[in-house]
Amino acid sequence: MFALKGIIIHTPTKDTLEIHENEYVLVSDDGICEGIVSLLPDAYQKAKVYDYTDCFIFPGMCDMHVHAPQYGFRGMGLLIDGDSDWSTWFDNYSFPEESQYKDLGYAEKAYSRFVNDLLTKTTTTRASVFATIHRPATEYLMKKMAEAGFSAFVGKLNMDRNSKYGLIETMEESIEETERWLEDTASPEYGDVKPIITPRYTPSCTDPLMEQLGILAEKYQVPVQSHLSENLEEIEWVKQLKPEISFYAQAYDMYGLFGSKVPTVMAHCIYPLDGEFELLKNRDVMVAHCPACNLSAANGIAPVLDYLEAGIKVGLGSDMAGSYTLNLLYNITAAINVSKARFFMIEQNGDPYAKKHFLSVANAFYLATKGGGQFFGKVGSFEEGYEFDAVVYDSRMLNDFRERSVEDRFHRLLWTFEQAMICSKFIRGKLVYENPEF
């Protein structure tokens, strides 16, 4: 058992941001939170206490949509002018880069960097990761993440149509490699890093492939992730590919890939037209909201408040490299920003006195922690019984020429996190990173 002392901040509900100033969060021997207290109880008198007085202690964050192989080209080439679009970005960056991962040596260099940066430069402790179609590279990434102490789902992608640069499989190869990967990754060396069935998205997968993936997901009881309704062009394309369905989500649901058999998380969900909203709710599918990418890819803004109000599960995704940084703090503020844009461009409707309707700081922090955490069990909060994941930030540089309140420093951290320093990180009760500069 051990305890951390510091400024403990978490969101037990989507509307409740709790700040416990220089109190203790207690952690049991098996890595489970035993509550937040102002004085150490008797049972903890001899336990180790990590003294993070005046530092912020947050629940570790859950990146519910991240393309690991795209980290290498973050910040590059995404809709740099009105003539560029999704397909030029795929053609110039995404597909050529991902195709390099057939070379395991390349994958080792790139994924080592990714895992190191994810560990040391971000708030992330859990993630739902897209790799590439390549089984060996995906297994390497998973082992590397397990070594670093992460708890995560990682997907070998499936793609048997509409690709380029050799980044494509036959249906048979795709299924064979996927099943082998599911068996390989049952080995203990993968720790808490588990496979997740990952059809890239409907335009990348033929019907027979989708059907087989549904069978594998059920057989191995492995969850599912994919993309859904990310932009108008994609939705139109899916309509053409599958004229028999009445909305996009059915293209997954008809093969058991939309929450009916195993838990499912879908990235984006920006335009939940015609029954899709209801199906998200009825199938208990989690939405991975990717606000930075909503803007950078000029896709639109997901109706996150509507999802939350309807009780649909929502987590936050960096969507690397549709956004530019792996640190989810960036996407917390992006989520607030885009919801403001949605408010004044859709809901305000010219009324200067319209009731404000956008994500609060509490809402956005919740998305990044307990919102996404639901996909992993009891994760993303310091309530009793939750698995202890935490990230600690030094708050000292958030004062300047005069001292500011804890709440003000917290807000400043969210908006200017690049100025502050990560001190340490814990995953499932284990210290996985300590910053030597702290």
Add this chain to the structure above:
Amino acid sequence: MFALKGIIIHTPTKDTLEIHENEYVLVSDDGICEGIVSLLPDAYQKAKVYDYTDCFIFPGMCDMHVHAPQYGFRGMGLLIDGDSDWSTWFDNYSFPEESQYKDLGYAEKAYSRFVNDLLTKTTTTRASVFATIHRPATEYLMKKMAEAGFSAFVGKLNMDRNSKYGLIETMEESIEETERWLEDTASPEYGDVKPIITPRYTPSCTDPLMEQLGILAEKYQVPVQSHLSENLEEIEWVKQLKPEISFYAQAYDMYGLFGSKVPTVMAHCIYPLDGEFELLKNRDVMVAHCPACNLSAANGIAPVLDYLEAGIKVGLGSDMAGSYTLNLLYNITAAINVSKARFFMIEQNGDPYAKKHFLSVANAFYLATKGGGQFFGKVGSFEEGYEFDAVVYDSRMLNDFRERSVEDRFHRLLWTFEQAMICSKFIRGKLVYENPEF
């Protein structure tokens, strides 16, 4: 005379981004650009050459709207939930903080920090700055900026109504102090830091005050800055305060404070309704576009592409503390992002194949450099005859496990500038900052 060698990037027109890879930019003894060349001409053979091979050399950037006293509460309290609005932010942060600047000791501490950070942590070389109503503090700020080598306009604010916390003047005090300030700051110790007449905005200034400010601006031939059409509530308020006018800009124009007598820059201009657009153009008034604040304050998105296409001058503003960082690189990408939001929320109108219409990287870089630079003369470009302002960034950390093209590193710098290092800064041909870590 001297020269800089490196990756020279500038935008001679709003649509032309030029990249000169490891060439030279030449600077005359009087600090004027003499062109970009691939080989040093004879006349420069004995001149000093700053070797920034593989570093980016940009024109110094022009922050056309920045509240210096708000730097102290950046990242704090701005619309943190649906119950907060502009007026709570003014009441809780803006007015109480600004009122502290009546204490010169406080102002010295705060402004020293501001000037130091503006010099060492940002791309800014020129600025149009709002101070507070306090003359002594404003003069301190101006001297400090001059000492640091900046070329700038700084305004003592005028406010004789609708304020709190003692942050208010009588009309007579306001005019008396303003005139004394105009005379004080004619002294050589203010270098290139010049006064600019600054009615905070119409709700802060009575008609008699506005009238007197118009007279002073003309008498001393000093330019004017203020806020215009920032959000729907403010526009509604101005309508109530001045029922006789047909659009907001007339509230300035009727007193000679809208470009008819002296150059004028207006922040925001988000809703240019009913003739305002035409008046901006006819009076040659510069728009200071503040994209980060467009989102953070949930105001709306200025129609910047329309302004540019109509030939209206547009510069970029950080609008500290409506945004969170002083570095205009943040607002370059914010300008691109918000224009994408404007595209997909207004112009795309449900058409998946609508022609994309948003700011390109070239457009946004132009706004931050030559766009705003027009307010200072021939500034913001490395074309021959332009005053030499420059900022140099190390580009080495923008590669990672493999080398990327110059263009890719440039884009990555824009989106993740916090990872990169400023090497040095030049203003009007003078080296004003060298990073000891470079």
